Amino acid sequence: MKSLKVLKVNQPIGEFYIGAIDSRELIDIATVDVREFEKGNPAKIDGIQRDLSKSRLSSLREYVNLDYATFPTSIILAIDERCVELRAVEGCEGLMQLDVVGYSGSGEDGDAEIPIEASAFIIDGQHRLAGLMDRDHSKGPFEVNVSIFVGADVADQAEIFSRVNLAQTKVNKSLMYDLLDYAKESSPYKMAHDVVVALNRDAEGPFHKKIKRLGKRTPGVDGETIAQATMVSGLLRHLPRNQEKERSKSIWGRTSQAEPGETWRERIFVDFYRKEDALSVLLCVSNYFEAISERWPDAWHSNEQGQILSKTTGYNAFIRFLKDAYLHIVNAPRVVEKDEFLLVLKKIDLRDEDFNSEIYLPGGSGAGKLYRDLIAQAFS
Structure with a gap:
């Protein structure tokens, strides 16, 4: 009983x-x-x-x-x-x-x-x-x-x-990530969120007023092209893999404790995370996308229908390519400058007008094709 x-x-x-x-x-x-x-x-x-x-x-x-x-x-x-x-x-x-x-x-x-x-x-x-x-x-x-x-x-x-x-409505992922503002514990989610918020606020940076903070357009702001959740998810691929375990470790003050077999060559920002150095992550990401905006300025700043560089398809391809570019440049974890990223990007023959939804279809297939093109041209 x-x-x-x-x-x-x-x-x-x-x-x-x-x-x-x-x-x-x-x-x-x-x-x-x-x-x-x-x-x-x-x-x-x-x-x-x-x-x-x-x-x-x-x-x-x-x-x-x-x-x-x-x-x-x-x-x-x-x-x-x-x-x-x-x-x-x-x-x-x-x-x-x-x-x-x-x-x-x-x-x-x-x-x-x-x-x-x-x-x-x-x-x-x-x-x-x-x-x-x-x-x-x-x-x-x-x-x-x-x-x-x-x-x-x-x-x-x-x-x-x-x-x-x-009857249950799924919570918008951008809203879920935004609520991490209230989180006290360190976690890869929290660091990625903080970096994305800082990118959105940086008036001189490549993502200023481009990020939809709650997954929808901010009232009075035009030109937002990418959801906060998309940005956070992309950054998480470069931070420690086990998100929930890292949050639990933070509660006990063990954020600096690496996981067995962990290496920065697999997750390029893991050393910064262990040192709770969000600034270095922010600078790397900002410098990288600043280089992209300088390499293809018309495509980056375009809000025309069908342009994909500063939207989900373009972001998902380039945030994945960040690891390849970073490992090509450095021998140990450090902040990479914009001009260093530009040297890699200038090897890529794509033109501004190539970043369109006819060549790179919306969704995972288009992002995958663009990533493969970046690899093929940058390191051939």
């Missing part, structure tokens, strides 16, 4: 109960029902849950062991009413005790047994719970808050699942 204290909530769909339970106890009683073709009957599809995402699960397994890990939103459960015993807690108005007991089955009506280890069906939260299976509980307990629907049929379960997932 698993027991927890709960409160009853009344909403239009009906009543449910909210409470908290140790993740290990929930794992012991939880099950999922993935939507798939019924075995032996390919014409019929059954179940309501999606397949577990391997990439998401891998990330969550690592996350649950970080020092600041949290799952503040409820895992939503459905439990057959035959598997539940509810009673009021004396002296605590509104508080109830919910016991999950399983169901032994009935010989009279042919009901199947429901073992306690399969009594709680997960409507929403299967990835979080699966990630918690790899939690190192020597670090302490990891309770999760739960919303429990007792006696909800499959139609109600499907309705809850679809509404929870369809």
